[in-house]
Amino acid sequence: MRVDIVTIFPEFFQVLDVSLLGKARQDGIIDVRVHDLRDATTDRHRTVDDTPYGGGAGMVMKPEPWGQTIDAILDDAAGQPAVPAEGSGSGDARPLVVFPSPAGTVFTQATARRYALEPHIVFGCGRYEGIDQRVFDDTAERARVELVSLGDYVLNGGEVAVTAMIEAFGRLVPGVVGNPESLVEESHEDGLLEYPSYTKPALWRGREVPDVLLSGHHAKIAAWRHEQQIERTRRVRPELLPPELR
Numbered sequence: 001m002r003v004d005i006v007t008i009f010p011e012f013f014q015v016l017d018v019s020l021l022g023k024a025r026q027d028g029i030i031d032v033r034v035h036d037l038r039d040a041t042t043d044r045h046r047t048v049d050d051t052p053y054g055g056g057a058g059m060v061m062k063p064e065p066w067g068q069t070i071d072a073i074l075d076d077a078a079g080q081p082a083v084p085a086e087g088s089g090s091g092d093a094r095p096l097v098v099f100p101s102p103a104g105t106v107f108t109q110a111t112a113r114r115y116a117l118e119p120h121i122v123f124g125c126g127r128y129e130g131i132d133q134r135v136f137d138d139t140a141e142r143a144r145v146e147l148v149s150l151g152d153y154v155l156n157g158g159e160v161a162v163t164a165m166i167e168a169f170g171r172l173v174p175g176v177v178g179n180p181e182s183l184v185e186e187s188h189e190d191g192l193l194e195y196p197s198y199t200k201p202a203l204w205r206g207r208e209v210p211d212v213l214l215s216g217h218h219a220k221i222a223a224w225r226h227e228q229q230i231e232r233t234r235r236v237r238p239e240l241l242p243p244e245l246r
């Protein structure tokens with residue numbers, strides 16, 4: 001799987017050199033390439049923004065550097081088709097270009113599962129007041145374009161969101177996580193929040209571990225854990241529960 005990231009802060013993504021994703025890169029499972037948008041500028045100040053048409057506060061990211069950078073990435077990828085992960089992908093052979101945006105659809109675990117099957121994703125990190133709309137419209141001429149939001153809050157740019165998204169889908173790419181079983185019992189994977197976890201010691205500051213977890217009775221443990229998932233989800237995120245369980 002190939003991932004391209006366009007940003008004015010390439011150093012931000014050094015975090016992708018560590019932990020599971022760093023190993024996936026070393027193992028060649030995920031090929032991550034970071035592009036400095038300013039490399040596509042032509043003026044001495046390497047300008048990537050300008051004042052908004054129609055007035056208003058802040059600056060808007062200019063379309064030219066974006067168009068040139070995205071074209072170069074897609075042209076390069078067209079010559080080296082990336083290998084799709086196992087499983088059924090979108091069926092649309094065009095690359096996927098994702099722009100984190102507060103105006104986007106909400107990123108969920110289902111999005112992460114879908115992205116993990118894509119052979120190639122390009123992420124465009126906006127800054128300032130955003131990217132000229134024509135960049136999205138022009139890119140959509142040759143790629144699938146998605147504006148995706150992590151949540152209803154304001155960030156200074158897309159870099160944090162892209163890091164979170166790459167972590168979320170990267171761990172689902174076959175071969176990245178050693179034990180795929182560990183991906184199953186997690187919050188949101190089955191639509192419910194995860195059950196509470198305990199480890200040694202059995203007694204800590206006067207607090208014991210629930211007896212059922214010490215019983216060795218696997219069926220009772222599984223039933224208790226599912227009940228805990230439903231109770232926690234009902235308490236914290238009732239909207240995630242199917243109607244019959246609310």
Ligand SMILES: Nc1c(O)cccc1[N+](=O)[O-]
Pocket residue numbers: 100101102148149150151152153154155156157158161
């Ligand atoms: N919320 C937000 C933002 O304010 C700026 C860029 C990206 C996001 N987001 O993905 O949620």
